[in-house]
Amino acid sequence: DQQVKQNSPSLSVQEGRISILNCDYTNSMFDYFLWYKKYPAEGPTFLISISSIKDKNEDGRFTVFLNKSAKHLSLHIVPSQPGDSAVYFCAASLNRDDKIIFGKGTRLHILP
């Protein structure tokens, strides 16, 4: 049973436009959410996180929105740049002391 779901395997966005990556989760006890970015032949790198006590966290071009009632979070990238082309993993944990559970990832292609 997949607890963290990224239903879009891939997404293509024009350079300069907004990229929106979505993530759904099933466990309402999840308390902490993260996004990781992965380039080919490299390990994932931490991008941004959000605690369940917040509904938005912003870091430069990256904003994560959390909708607890819908058990949904999204990552917005504005404006999208060619270097944003990568696989993005959504992840969640029961609390900041617990193990992280990853989604399957969404491959983002930024088109010139």
Add this chain to the structure above:
Amino acid sequence: IAGITQAPTSQILAAGRRMTLRCTQDMRHNAMYWYRQDLGLGLRLIHYSNTAGTTGKGEVPDGYSVSRANTDDFPLTLASAVPSQTSVYFCASSEGQMYEQFFGPGTRLTVL
């Protein structure tokens, strides 16, 4: 600062052979993790260690063992490799489970 190093970068292994994947971090992080990444399945936790001397099982521990003799090293051993263990293996570390994880570059393992 190297961060996390993994060795080997890649390996082709005959089924039934024993193999140890090495992971070393120089950040003095307490927690370390081993994940496998398979196409369409995302990142799955194999084993973890909250601190030197302790280990725990993740989502897919069968066929793997780990040890944590000191803070820096966290080797993953396949006692008798099987083709289903063909995957890309990532080691990660964090200051504690409550902090974001830093990943190594990965080891691509093929079991024939």
